[in-house]
Amino acid sequence: MEEKKLLLSGNEAIALGAFEAGVKVASGYPGTPSTEILENLCKYEGVYTEWSPNEKVAVEVALGACFAGVRALATMKHVGLNVAADPLFTAAYTGVRGGLVIVTADDPEMHSSQNEQDNRNYAYAAKVPMLEPSDPFEAKEFLKAAYRISEQFDTPVLLRTTTRVAHVKGMVERGETESSSAVPGIEKIPEKFVMLPANARRRRVELEKRMQGLREFAEAFPENRLEWGNKKTGFITSGVSYLYVKEAFPEASVLKLGMAYPFPDKMIKEFAAEVGELFIVEELDPFIETHVKALGIKCRGKELIPSYGELNATIVRKSITGDADKAEFAPVPVPMRPPNLCPGCPHRGIFYAISKLGVFIAGDIGCYTLAALKPLSAMDSCVCMGASIGTAFGMEKALGKDSLGKIIAVIGDSTFMHSGITGLMDVVYNKGFSTVVILDNRTTGMTGHQPNPSTGLSISGDQGVGIDIEALCRAVGVKHVYTVNPHDIEATLEVLKQEINRAEPSVVITKSPCVLLPEMKKRKHKALYVVLSEKCTGCRSCLKLGCPAIEWVPLTEEEAKKLGYKDKQKGFSRINAVLCDGCGQCAPLCKFKAIVVKEKE
Amino acid sequence: MKPGAATSGPSANSGNVLFCGVGGQGILLASEITSSVLIMAGLDVKKSEVHGMAQRGGSVVAHLRYGKKVYSPLIEPGGADISLAFEMLEALRYLPFLNSKSKVIVNTQKILPSPVSTGIETYPADVLEQLRSKGLSVFPIDAFEIARTVGEARAVNMALVGALSAFLPVDEELFLRVIEQRIPEKIRKVNTEAFMKGRDVISNFQEVR
DSSP states (O other): OOOSEEEEEHHHHHHHHHHHTTEEEEEEOOOTTTTHHHHHHTTSTTOEEEEOSSHHHHHHHHHHHHHTTSEEEEEEEHHHHHHTHHHHHHHHHHOOSSOEEEEEEEOTTOSSOSOOOOTHHHHHHHTOOEEOOSSHHHHHHHHHHHHHHHHHHTSOEEEEEEHHHHTEEEEEEOOOOOOOSSOOSOOOOHHHHOOOHHHHHHHHHHHHHHHHHHHHHHHHOTTEEEEOOEEEEEEEEOHHHHHHHHHHOTTEEEEEESEEESOOHHHHHHHHHHOSEEEEEOSSSOHHHHHHHHTTOOOBSTTTSOSSSOOOHHHHHHHHHOOOOOOOSOOOOOOOOOOOOOTTOHHHHHHHHHHTTTOEEEOOSSGGGGGGSTTTOOOSBOOSTTHHHHHHHHHHHHHGGGGTTTEEEEEEHHHIIIIIHHHHHHHHHTTOOOEEEEEEOSSBTTTTOBOOTTTOBOTTOOBOOOOOHHHHHHHHTOSEEEEEOTTOHHHHHHHHHHHHTOSSOEEEEEEOOOTTSHHHHTOSOOOOEEEOTTTOOOOOTGGGGOOTTEEEEEOOHHHHHHTTOOTTOOEEEEEOTTTOOOOOSSGGGOTTOOEEEOOOO | OOTTOOOOSSBTTBEEEEEEEETTSSHHHHHHHHHHHHHHTTOEEEEEOOOGGGGTTSEEEEEEEEESSOOOSSOOTTOEEEEEESSHHHHHHTGGGEEEEEEEEEEOOOOOOHHHHTTSSOOOSOHHHHHHHTTOEEEEEOHHHHHHHHTOGGGHHHHHHHHHHTTSSSOHHHHHHHHHHHSOHHHHHHHHHHHHHHHHHHHTSTTTO
């Protein structure tokens, strides 16, 4: 018998919810904190799931599926919805046939993101309803409710989670399975699906009517919930902030908005009239607060609660009451432990090589963004998916011929497929001379190893046609395309020096699999490198790679003497045998030939 | 205090456990197994963790809260009843989450952070002393040695779950059942052994008995 009570993350719960809701097609692009939804959903029977090349395609695929009369899901992180905003805004006009839900997983505090935009604003801007669960239990139930709303109101529905919902594990119960009210098949409804201006104008009117209907629905929606307590203070809140309010003020009255948009105005007014002092508690933007104030209701929100970063119960309590921190212990200064590229990571070799060129490095989104950290310090810009090529090219156009040999763009394989290719087209089309390095490690590393179009593997691991990056670049019109082994730093550096000075577009593809891929982990014959301590002069050249396996052993003058080093030698390098992956990048960096492969015993 | 009769939390049936360590040490699985056990024991559980960039060899933390009804998924500063530190330095890093009544289980393993391995900073020499000087009950355990003894270096996390289990208000039996469900058969025996050894280390402390 299957156990009814499960411990699931918000993302796992959404996957279960999609299965129970009878979703037939689900698409997305990996992005923290959304990735595990599709990774789990692809294990259920009867659901087609895919990693799309980017979020825009993912929403279009889901939209098409719903046009065909099945329930469809698209998942992405908050910034992914920027990419998918184009289909979203017009899907609000077309409406749906089968239910369509788009999950946006926001990342307040930027645990793994480049910004912390509040995607509740998209619900307002695109005129679509948004549900906002507080925990994994609600995440599943709200997803199922979202499909019912989508079909009842003929609209796409946004479901917004945040990191503390998506990556929190909590109790979830299995539920009944449902199915779409639509009938699968091809239906031609041009007045609904062809957004020519004349049709779009009519749909625009429908959209207003629909929003009015949703406003009325919100008044009776059971997940917009009044929890009466002490009426001296009242809180209006939603999402994970609700949990912090309950923790900090268990006695207070709360209006919990399960539907983040549109608002139940009557309910808000009634609640406000009943409570003494009204507070709005929400992470990031004053989304609820602005609306409540526009209703002419006196309340306090962002004047007390921080408008950036994550909240927690302590912050909420302190902000409202002004009470001091409960913590007994102040932080103790300890060495930071920043994330780092793994031992054996092919990115380390290429970024070490690029750092020797003294160029501006326009970077991109992926594990390799960590190359920006010391000691590599090999990234000078990183903005959004695919931005490396466009920004490098823009700098080149601004500075003209003088910039030849001074700028380089670096982008990963999955990111190149996502939205780098269009930037490369621009370089060729508009007669640039940019040098683009494509880091082909055969996977999407940072989000936990999802395949992408260049690997040809599907989400469930079936091998299909992989796009040949080299041929693709040539097809775009790049004449100079090279493939190098990034572990061979010297050879890579030679190619780079030649290409950055070429007055034509060129692409250098570094080809070497991520060391965390199963086939790399299973390697039997891994070389183990060691430092011959008698040869090490303590010059620290090898440390400039920033490899976690290379450790510095400091020496006092006496210790140095005792070990037979020069008195002034401050220490020596050592390779941690447990961590060393045998990539060999470090060996040629040692002028004293102190780093060698350990002979088998 | 007897193992299995925790008085660490606000009550025997609610508490906050902070798991901390370094990406790759199996912290998420350890916290997940513990959460499953607590749910099986009929308690409400919320566990918060962070994936993505933070996991690349960085400092990793998971918050586990259990009780009759749990709202916030995050432990408040000063609110951890138990800290289960998979690495010494990390025990010190999350000190603001502890209070003078907290119990700190510390794996005595050292994993050098990059500022130390590259010679810019030094690893603090007296982590356990620093913790004790705050009045905390410190329970050192060499989980790496236990893992090596049972013949599976990756069983460090199960040895530490074993150590933690001695403080939690649930039967050993439930832990063993969840381990059986969650750990693949090939490595189940060594992991169970690591769990038992970890549990024994803590049960043998004077303060626990």
